Amino acid sequence: MPFPFTEQGLDMQRRVQDFMDNHILPRHPAWVAHVEKGEFPPPFIEDLKGLAKAEGLWNLFLPGLRDDEPGTRLSNLDYAPLAEIMGRLPWAPEVFNCNAPDTGNMELLHLFATPAQYEQWLKPLLAGDIRSCFAMTEPDVASSDPTNLETRIRHDGDHYVISGRKWFTTNAADPRCKLCILMGITDPDGEPHARHSMVLIPMDAPGLEVVRNIPIMHHTSPEGHCEVVFRDVRVPATNLLGNEGEGFKLAQARLGPGRIHHCMRSLGQCELALELMCERALERRTFGKYLADHGTIQEWIALARCDIEQARLLVLKAAWLIDQKGSKAARNEVAMIKVIVPRLQTTILERAIQTFGAAGLTPDTPLAFLWTWGRALRIVDGPDEVHLRTIARREIRAARENLGRTIPYLTPPEALKAPGPDGAR
Numbered sequence: 001m002p003f004p005f006t007e008q009g010l011d012m013q014r015r016v017q018d019f020m021d022n023h024i025l026p027r028h029p030a031w032v033a034h035v036e037k038g039e040f041p042p043p044f045i046e047d048l049k050g051l052a053k054a055e056g057l058w059n060l061f062l063p064g065l066r067d068d069e070p071g072t073r074l075s076n077l078d079y080a081p082l083a084e085i086m087g088r089l090p091w092a093p094e095v096f097n098c099n100a101p102d103t104g105n106m107e108l109l110h111l112f113a114t115p116a117q118y119e120q121w122l123k124p125l126l127a128g129d130i131r132s133c134f135a136m137t138e139p140d141v142a143s144s145d146p147t148n149l150e151t152r153i154r155h156d157g158d159h160y161v162i163s164g165r166k167w168f169t170t171n172a173a174d175p176r177c178k179l180c181i182l183m184g185i186t187d188p189d190g191e192p193h194a195r196h197s198m199v200l201i202p203m204d205a206p207g208l209e210v211v212r213n214i215p216i217m218h219h220t221s222p223e224g225h226c227e228v229v230f231r232d233v234r235v236p237a238t239n240l241l242g243n244e245g246e247g248f249k250l251a252q253a254r255l256g257p258g259r260i261h262h263c264m265r266s267l268g269q270c271e272l273a274l275e276l277m278c279e280r281a282l283e284r285r286t287f288g289k290y291l292a293d294h295g296t297i298q299e300w301i302a303l304a305r306c307d308i309e310q311a312r313l314l315v316l317k318a319a320w321l322i323d324q325k326g327s328k329a330a331r332n333e334v335a336m337i338k339v340i341v342p343r344l345q346t347t348i349l350e351r352a353i354q355t356f357g358a359a360g361l362t363p364d365t366p367l368a369f370l371w372t373w374g375r376a377l378r379i380v381d382g383p384d385e386v387h388l389r390t391i392a393r394r395e396i397r398a399a400r401e402n403l404g405r406t407i408p409y410l411t412p413p414e415a416l417k418a419p420g421p422d423g424a425r
Contacts, residue, residue: 003316009078012060016082016096019057023048024092031091040222041176048095049128059126061098061261063323064110070126076257076319080264084312087265088272090373097126101134101170104258105181108198111253112242117200121179132179133203135166135228136251144386146248147192151184151230153199160186160199160240162207162233168380173213173224178203182230183247196247200239207233217372256327259334259381263315263341266377267308269370270348274304276365277352284357291355300351307344314340332394335387343384345374 027044034042052058059071061079086092093099102125109122124130141148151164164184171177179200186197201208213224242250278301281291291297315337321330349371353360360367378384
């Protein structure tokens with residue numbers, strides 16, 4: 001099961017890293033200054049996007065692109081290290097049109113959009129002219145079990161009428177966000193996994209209200225993780241995405257690659273934290289010697305390197321499986337990386353913050369924010385417990401199917417009573 005990157009993939013790694021170093025990182029102080037003044041998006045973002053597009057660093061994430069669509073058609077395996085490079089700076093992926101949730105929404109539309117939906121929504125998303133959001137999670141139910149979702153999508157003549165409340169709807173505060181893909185109930189009496197559907201809702205539809213941008217652990221993202229209310233929002237029936245009752249099917253098609261993107265971006269943030277921790281350890285002295293000479297710090301650094309390498313290999317395996325056999329074949333690996341990587345991120349960031357001391361708690365470093373995002377990832381896209389349940393069920397099912405195969409490895413009780421060669425028991 002090799003994970004070799006293609007020549008195109010290796011070339012893209014070099015080019016994306018160069019673009020980050022030469023064009024994005026130098027703009028980071030200006031990005032922070034604009035956002036702190038409430039200017040979002042910063043005025044230079046579109047220029048950077050135009051430069052990335054001109055250099056062929058555009059839509060790197062979608063393997064199924066057609067010849068007439070802008071992008072590179074990299075495999076999931078080749079894209080994974082690019083997500084890691086971009087992930088070191090949370091606003092960087094948008095420059096390459098590789099930002100969530102637009103990536104997942106573009107994947108959905110690419111798979112299921114009608115020709116009219118393609119023209120209206122997917123083409124401008126692929127061009128980076130608009131942004132989008134995905135409304136699934138609800139505040140009044142445990143959305144980790146999507147069968148709990150209560151937002152209604154009901155027929156009314158040639159229209160659907162949507163009523164409900166969603167939250168943690170990423171991108172909804174972005175003024176360029178023009179499309180909301182919403183998952184809700186079309187058949188409340190149907191089989192639990194066939195009750196839900198997805199509809200396309202323009203953000204300016206009457207009755208759609210962005211109530212608030214919810215801070216995550218006191219950090220407010222300018223693009224928003226918003227609470228959104230839908231009060232009898234009316235859209236044409238032609239805005240249905242896919243078929244009625246296929247909401248779960250569509251959601252699963254969207255989540256597999258997206259979780260790989262999330263995890264690789266997280267690993268990029270882990271690498272950044274480790275680099276910062278090492279630099280801090282080399283310049284800060286306590287009790288007569290540099291931190292790098294203390295055994296505890298050395299252990300933290302070594303464990304971080306071991307854990308990052310192991311986690312990366314598992315993510316690459318998941319990407320390889322999706323490329324070779326589809327998202328369903330990689331379900332177990334995707335569940336595992338979704339548990340492992342956010343936990344790893346919080347552990348490494350915790351130690352990096354400790355190494356920096358008081359400075360690690362301040363906005364002078366990115367560490368506090370990166371710890372916050374790692375902690376949030378243990379809940380968003382499904383809490384750890386749901387993914388652990390998926391993994392355990394698969395292991396137990398396999399054990400049940402192979403019950404008895406391990407018996408030869410067990411020592412029979414009578415053997416324990418038999419005398420040994422020297423008569424000992």
